[in-house]
Amino acid sequence: MATMKFMCDAERCIECNSCVTACKNANEVEWGIQRRRVVTLDDGEPSEVSISVACMHCDDAPCIAVCPTETLYQRDDGIVLHDKDLCIGCGYCLYACPFGAPQFPKTNAFGERGKMDKCTFCAGGPADTPEEEYQKYGANRIREGKLPLCAEMCATKALLAGDAQEVADIFRQRVVRRGHEDGGWSGNPRRERDRERAGHDLSAADLAHDATRQG
Amino acid sequence: MSITISSRGTRWLMLLVLSLLLTLAVGQPVHAQQADADPGQEAAFAVPAVDADTWRQIRSGETGPNYRDSRADSTYSLINASGETWRQWRNRWVSPFGLIVIGAMLLMIAAFYLVFGRKALDEPRTGRKLWRWPLLVRALHWSVATLFILLALTGLILLYGKAVFHPLFGDGAWAGMMSTTKLLHNYAGPLFGILLIVLLARLLRHNWPRKYDLAWFRKGGGLVGKGHPDAGFANAGEKVWYWLLATVGLVVIASGLVLDFPNYGQGRDTMQWANLIHAVGALGLTAVALGHIYIGTLGTEGSLEGMTTGYVDETWAQEHHNLWYEEIKDQAVPETQLARDEAASPGGDDPAPRSG
Numbered sequence: 001m002a003t004m005k006f007m008c009d010a011e012r013c014i015e016c017n018s019c020v021t022a023c024k025n026a027n028e029v030e031w032g033i034q035r036r037r038v039v040t041l042d043d044g045e046p047s048e049v050s051i052s053v054a055c056m057h058c059d060d061a062p063c064i065a066v067c068p069t070e071t072l073y074q075r076d077d078g079i080v081l082h083d084k085d086l087c088i089g090c091g092y093c094l095y096a097c098p099f100g101a102p103q104f105p106k107t108n109a110f111g112e113r114g115k116m117d118k119c120t121f122c123a124g125g126p127a128d129t130p131e132e133e134y135q136k137y138g139a140n141r142i143r144e145g146k147l148p149l150c151a152e153m154c155a156t157k158a159l160l161a162g163d164a165q166e167v168a169d170i171f172r173q174r175v176v177r178r179g180h181e182d183g184g185w186s187g188n189p190r191r192e193r194d195r196e197r198a199g200h201d202l203s204a205a206d207l208a209h210d211a212t213r214q215g
Numbered sequence: 216m217s218i219t220i221s222s223r224g225t226r227w228l229m230l231l232v233l234s235l236l237l238t239l240a241v242g243q244p245v246h247a248q249q250a251d252a253d254p255g256q257e258a259a260f261a262v263p264a265v266d267a268d269t270w271r272q273i274r275s276g277e278t279g280p281n282y283r284d285s286r287a288d289s290t291y292s293l294i295n296a297s298g299e300t301w302r303q304w305r306n307r308w309v310s311p312f313g314l315i316v317i318g319a320m321l322l323m324i325a326a327f328y329l330v331f332g333r334k335a336l337d338e339p340r341t342g343r344k345l346w347r348w349p350l351l352v353r354a355l356h357w358s359v360a361t362l363f364i365l366l367a368l369t370g371l372i373l374l375y376g377k378a379v380f381h382p383l384f385g386d387g388a389w390a391g392m393m394s395t396t397k398l399l400h401n402y403a404g405p406l407f408g409i410l411l412i413v414l415l416a417r418l419l420r421h422n423w424p425r426k427y428d429l430a431w432f433r434k435g436g437g438l439v440g441k442g443h444p445d446a447g448f449a450n451a452g453e454k455v456w457y458w459l460l461a462t463v464g465l466v467v468i469a470s471g472l473v474l475d476f477p478n479y480g481q482g483r484d485t486m487q488w489a490n491l492i493h494a495v496g497a498l499g500l501t502a503v504a505l506g507h508i509y510i511g512t513l514g515t516e517g518s519l520e521g522m523t524t525g526y527v528d529e530t531w532a533q534e535h536h537n538l539w540y541e542e543i544k545d546q547a548v549p550e551t552q553l554a555r556d557e558a559a560s561p562g563g564d565d566p567a568p569r570s571g
């Protein structure tokens with residue numbers, strides 16, 4: 001079975017925030033909640049880089065591990081979903097998540113946070129009817145054979161979504177074209193010189209660095 | 216006319232060409248330099264220097280002044296690395312060891328009861344009673360005790376419930392149970408905190424450490440050797456329980472408040488730590504509380520009646536709190552008289568003198 005993954009190629013992201021808008025629009029999420037965000041590092045400096053982040057649908061998801069009510073669960077295809085009926089708003093998923101994906105509509109006294117919301121990979125969530133599903137979790141594009149709207153909308157194809165193997169293949173081709181192991185992130189010759197000096201292998205084997213083989 | 220115009224135009228043109236040439240002449244060396252440069256050198260200026268080191272920095276949670284997040288009011292870094300640390304501490308250490316500590320305590324108490332049984336009074340009761348716990352203290356004690364048990368049970372359910380009740384009940388009842396559990400825990404917590412502080416303040420004067428408390432510890436509270444070690448109004452064991460509540464208890468309350476009031480905008484890292492401190496402290500106190508409950512009810516003859524009626528038997532006072540007994544032994548009241556007083560004014564005021 002395919003394992004679904006997001007991958008944001010920071011070299012291509014132009015910080016247009018279309019993914020954020022597309023997500024908001026596809027899923028009609030509650031006011032104040034933004035499932036996807038674009039983070040820009042070193043804004044305005046020569047080293048500026050942007051990356052789009054939402055739930056990364058981790059293989060070993062910390063949110064699932066710490067949730068006291070088993071609100072969060074992983075489908076066979078790797079998509080991490082949540083059951084709004086089980087959520088008690090304790091906020092543990094928010095403490096644990098590496099990517100700041102889980103969000104709550106409120107942060108009131110006595111831990112009144114309301115029901116958690118997070119990216120569903122446009123795969124909806126548990127509900128009796130499609131209407132209820134849309135109202136609670138937003139679109140279920142996966143059921144319709146479509147990919148998450150954020151990735152589909154991405155103009156520079158920085159944000160990739162789909163079967164991990166295919167995403168990795170596309171990204172690997174880009175990395176190879178960029179010409180070195182660090183091509184995933186950069187084409188910085190200074191860095192390359194440093195690596196050469198440090199005795200790293202910059203030969204063809206390095207060029208064909210297989211991103212999918214990494215753990 | 217046309218010649219004049221044309222000659223004027225030529226002059227303008229000449230001027231333009233001259234100025235262009237001048238610009239080129241000045242600009243030429245720059246162009247030449249760039250054309251000759253190493254393409255790699257050029258790339259070094261054109262391409263952002265984002266490499267593995269940058270990502271390592273990000274993983275450490277560093278954001279910097281030029282960090283931007285498109286999410287409204289976001290205080291998040293790109294990677295929340297401490298989340299995994301918190302998860303590992305909570306799931307690999309706190310959860311299993313909390314269960315081990317509480318389980319071990321229950322086993323020890325059960326084994327102790329089976330081997331030694333109830334600690335009966337050595338001498339028969341005299342039938343004369345001593346006033347020990349005024350109504351206020353008893354009311355506070357039972358309020359705090361009820362809330363403690365409620366918080367301990369709901370806390371345990373929040374930590375371990377999913378392994379037990381979810382498979383048992385199925386989604387529907389489980390959802391209701393858990394939202395009630397969290398509601399009770401979050402609202403009873405601050406109430407418990409206030410009442411515990413009042414109770415601790417009320418009992419402070421009985422719980423200052425004394426020299427004879429050391430002897431009490433050496434004799435293991437009477438377990439080692441023969442006879443009862445010296446004890447005042449509170450014995451050394453009770454004082455330990457008092458000071459555990461006055462230290463660990465207050466830390467558990469404080470960390471609980473940090474978790475209970477996210478409206479003050481405390482960050483994820485703060486709440487991760489508060490959660491660990493809260494869990495470790497609360498699990499420890501729950502284990503010790505089991506000992507306190509056992510000794511106060513099943514374990515010792517004559518203890519529970521003090522906290523329910525306010526009176527203890529003279530014999531009990533003499534055996535368990537001999538120094539206190541010496542102070543107030545002349546204030547003992549016969550049981551029959553108490554019954555008469557009770558009949559005369561049911562639910563009457565605390566009798567004087569107050570010694571609690």
